[in-house]
Amino acid sequence: MSQQDQNKEREDKLYEYLGKAQAVNEELTKTNSEFVNVLNTYKSDLDTIKNDVTEIKQNMKG
DSSP: OOHHHHHHHHHHHHHHHHHHHHHHHHHHHHHHHHHHHHHHHHHHHHHHHHHHHHHHHHHHHO
């Protein structure tokens, strides 16, 4: 196999690998985005609970 053929083979493998890596990266970005949405929902729920507890404490003092 000539040097040019070897280089072409390496280049093809590199582009194949880069394509796969890009697809994996896109999936990870999607997963991370979904996880951030879950965390934001949890934060919102915790804020609501905190406000409810504060209100209950104030009503008990009142």
